[in-house]
Amino acid sequence: MTSVGIDAVELWTGNLKLDLAETFAPEKGDDPEKYTKGLGLRASSFPDSYEDIVTMGANAAKRLMDRKGLEPDDIGRIDVATESSFDNSKPISTYIAGCLEQVYEGDFHHANKGERKFACIAGTQSIDDAYNWIRAGRNRGRKAIVVATDTALYERGDAGEATQGAGAVALLIDEDPDLVELTMEQGYGSADETDFLKPNQQFPSVDGKRSVQVYLARMREALEDYESVAGDVHLEDFAYAPFHTPFPGMVRKAAALAYRHVTRDTEHEEALAEEIGRQPRRESFDDDAEYEEAVREYMSALKDTDQYREWYDATVDPTLSISRDVGNWYTASVHVARIAALKYAYENDRDVTGESLLVASYGSGAQAEIHGETVQDGWHEEIAELNVDEQVAARYDLSWAEYEEVHDRHNHDMDKELEEFTTPNEEFVFDGWGRMGERK
Numbered sequence: 001m002t003s004v005g006i007d008a009v010e011l012w013t014g015n016l017k018l019d020l021a022e023t024f025a026p027e028k029g030d031d032p033e034k035y036t037k038g039l040g041l042r043a044s045s046f047p048d049s050y051e052d053i054v055t056m057g058a059n060a061a062k063r064l065m066d067r068k069g070l071e072p073d074d075i076g077r078i079d080v081a082t083e084s085s086f087d088n089s090k091p092i093s094t095y096i097a098g099c100l101e102q103v104y105e106g107d108f109h110h111a112n113k114g115e116r117k118f119a120c121i122a123g124t125q126s127i128d129d130a131y132n133w134i135r136a137g138r139n140r141g142r143k144a145i146v147v148a149t150d151t152a153l154y155e156r157g158d159a160g161e162a163t164q165g166a167g168a169v170a171l172l173i174d175e176d177p178d179l180v181e182l183t184m185e186q187g188y189g190s191a192d193e194t195d196f197l198k199p200n201q202q203f204p205s206v207d208g209k210r211s212v213q214v215y216l217a218r219m220r221e222a223l224e225d226y227e228s229v230a231g232d233v234h235l236e237d238f239a240y241a242p243f244h245t246p247f248p249g250m251v252r253k254a255a256a257l258a259y260r261h262v263t264r265d266t267e268h269e270e271a272l273a274e275e276i277g278r279q280p281r282r283e284s285f286d287d288d289a290e291y292e293e294a295v296r297e298y299m300s301a302l303k304d305t306d307q308y309r310e311w312y313d314a315t316v317d318p319t320l321s322i323s324r325d326v327g328n329w330y331t332a333s334v335h336v337a338r339i340a341a342l343k344y345a346y347e348n349d350r351d352v353t354g355e356s357l358l359v360a361s362y363g364s365g366a367q368a369e370i371h372g373e374t375v376q377d378g379w380h381e382e383i384a385e386l387n388v389d390e391q392v393a394a395r396y397d398l399s400w401a402e403y404e405e406v407h408d409r410h411n412h413d414m415d416k417e418l419e420e421f422t423t424p425n426e427e428f429v430f431d432g433w434g435r436m437g438e439r440k
């Protein structure tokens, strides 16, 4: 059976930046380390006044098509994943295809276009759709483009404000992929939850603390479900574990949960037993509260052990290096984490060809999904082509007053004249409703 997976990726950050330690923390009267250490974030990306989910997605997709030498006729499917959509009828993929048609010969009339929504997990679901379309043999030799694009903005004053971000990832899904092959097994944890929602509103209504607990609960279920089809997960099976990253501190919690789960009844638990005791077992406690307290104590001790830190530093920390500087990109976030991991391997001369990734996606509302990927021969060349550091370094650093103006503008305050802080450079720009995606 032919292998199917991600052939190439490209990333596009919003062109502005809000520095959390220098600009955000002083304005809030907070210790900067709450953000840099507690949440694990240095800065957030923001869209300039001429950017939105369409332009960022189209810019990422154009880089992808140019780099892979593709024309519209090569693409049979364009799916967009977003939770920042502004159109309840036309999918954002039609707007993005419209942008791309301005710059390529031919058009996408033959391509199936859609929009996927399930909070941040929709990017992974779109990859799944493309994978199934190719595996079913319905692609007629064509490839699929998946674009995950979001402006992850919160109401000013909301606890989530520090975790904002804006950007897009475009992924090419194809047979015999150059980057990673997707494996068949998947695990899910899914439940109807109301901790994070946006019923016809621009900014989410969030119960932040609860959202953290829901993320962890669904992730544990997904891991158990994954093991029920793929067999027990072992620490040494995976080179990296990219998680959905609303902020790196969330991933620290999820990683500890995963570690505890997969090391239970193994030599790793034995090795830790003298130092921090054995993991609490549910059956040894009379009530849930006592058990949960014992688990909390175990986890807190676990995070300080050399054994855990060594695994975390090698397998999880490398996935966070981009997100620390760009914040939450919702649907694109786990795909940014995959890029960060492979970029780390590339920069540290580690050959990960043939090694596995454990990819853990999550969307509020809520659903977690876990699957495995195998790194392919072409990964090195693919990662070498990315210009992530240049894009991140080129962002304009907003003052607080400028940030407030940009934030208002992206809350659809279109009456306000807003200057552009950066100059568009060979990119699609938002030029007013109905004239979207002109190329500058």
Ligand code: CAA
Residues within 6 Å of the ligand: 031, 032, 033, 034, 035, 037, 038, 039, 120, 159, 160, 161, 162, 163, 196, 206, 207, 208, 209, 211, 212, 215, 244, 245, 246, 247, 249, 250, 328, 330, 362, 363, 364
């Ligand atoms: N130095 C070092 N650390 C500090 C500190 C300091 N001076 N001050 C605080 N901290 C630590 C805290 O101890 C805490 O760490 P732990 O959680 O490990 O204990 C961390 O910094 C954050 O501090 P608070 O919990 O006090 O922060 P908060 O309550 O203001 O905000 C939040 C946290 C509620 C998660 C908020 O960021 C939020 O609402 N975010 C949006 C929702 C979200 O991202 N949820 C994640 C799961 S849902 C999801 O993943 C979907 C999605 O993309 C949104």
